[in-house]
Amino acid sequence: MSEAVEQVPVRRGRRPRGADTRAALLAAAREVFSEQGYDGATVRAIAGRAGVDAAMVNHWFGGKDKLFSEAVLQLPFNPNEIVADLMKGDIDDLGIRIIRRFLATWDAQDGGVFAALIRSVAAHEQVAHALRDFFTRHVFGQLAGRVTTDDPALRANLIASQLIGLGVTRYVARFDPMATADVETLAAAIGPNIQRYLTGSLSS
């Protein structure tokens, strides 16, 4: 009796060449991580958006954490280089140039990488540590003794606070008009405040 029932072809096995699964996973991971954060982003959701099976994450990256590391934590720029470059210009308009560079850098990926970073900083104390060290080493390190003499640590913290607040409102919470304002408007509005943190008096 065992009639040959409809042969449902199990679509297993290697697919016809042409699809770059690894790159698709990376792109999908950046999207989902930036929307959901590390914990909220499930491997299945990422693989689903890439149109492949969840097991591909392990095959190509060796695990969720490795994928996160490669997709998000590999910053698309060299922070030391940027800071050094900024320091070469005129110190009187350094504040405005910092904002311009900050926005140009993160706007490039639509803010997704910044959002992913913040969402992960918020969820994991370790990532917060990393962010702290990052600012201390790259920003504060180059700032100390070169721009002002008094309270370089506090000044670096103040600048970090304004930059992080700018990033959170523009890329994560997406306030209006902060999220849509053009670079020059924000540079003119925020730059002078950064400048005051750099070279102004902090006790008035």
Next chain:
Amino acid sequence: MSEAVEQVPVRRGRRPRGADTRAALLAAAREVFSEQGYDGATVRAIAGRAGVDAAMVNHWFGGKDKLFSEAVLQLPFNPNEIVADLMKGDIDDLGIRIIRRFLATWDAQDGGVFAALIRSVAAHEQVAHALRDFFTRHVFGQLAGRVTTDDPALRANLIASQLIGLGVTRYVARFDPMATADVETLAAAIGPNIQRYLTGSLSS
């Protein structure tokens, strides 16, 4: 053969009066939510810190989300009242007074409630919406037309960005010395920048 093995007393049933389980859960929830965020905080971890069973969360609050709502989202102050109060004073030192009030408010719970809010904003788009509406309604609503005339929406966003950045660096990422600086130092350092966002020119 079934000899009566050691009678391990099952400590079930109602406990002797004196323990306020509900209050203990609220306190534990504030702690764990602020450390781990909404998703990272497990019901078992909260109940464990409160010294009771996880089922108590459902018994007393009806679920994890209800507990979060009651423990974190019920702000320990009335934002409208605070903003209205701030508006009554002299407008020339409003910036400094905003920072003083901001820090006094959140320092009260050691920043835990602010950290829990930010960690949840980062994880859930809905909470981000809520935060956006909150600022739009309470801060921007009272600001428009009373302090300056031009660009009230952008000014409100700029102030929000500096306040959020201050909160994140002080309570979430715990930068040094930002996390430990006293209120007057920060008020003197940041207040004038808030003041510029309030009444200064934004196009220089």
Next chain:
DNA sequence: AAGCAAATTCAACATTTGTTGAAAACTGGC
């Protein structure tokens, strides 16, 4: 003292999650 209501723990369930191993289909070299 009795009985009813409240509070608490325990055990279990259904989901969800990251990961793994095996089977299958494609590719490229000989």
Next chain:
DNA sequence: GCCAGTTTTCAACAAATGTTGAATTTGCTT
């Protein structure tokens, strides 16, 4: 045209999580 290697899907597992129901103990009222 065969064969080794690579890529892909599928099925399954163990661990963790929010929630629920039953059992049990205590407190309060009469």
